[in-house]
Amino acid sequence: MPRPDVLQRVKEAEEAADDIIAEAQADREQRLSTAREEAREIREDAETDARELKQQRLEEAREEIEAVREEILEEAAATREELEAQAKRQQEDVVEYVLERFEEAVHAQT
DSSP states (O other): OHHHHHHHHHHHHHHHHHOOOHHHHHHHHHHHHHHEEEEEEEHHHHHHHHHHHHHHHHHHHHHHHHOOOOOOHHHHHHHHHHHHHHHHHHHHHHHHHHHHHHHHHHHHOO
């Protein structure tokens, strides 16, 4: 029959092994919890960065659109001024032409 001190040592060794296993499991759970928390923080930071980048790109796009709009408006204003100047230059010719046609029409009726 085994000696009681050997059985006691085996029992103590098993208890120590159980304690080591329990401690390792607790450590594992703690590490998993910490890793999950770090992953959550990284994800939140990435989402924040993505939102900020999106805002920045939208602002840059708006600025570019505004610059193009201003350029188009300036070109349109220059074209309008050219057309107005051209119309003024042709105004006398048009008045003279209309008067000639009117006079021809009046002479044709008489």
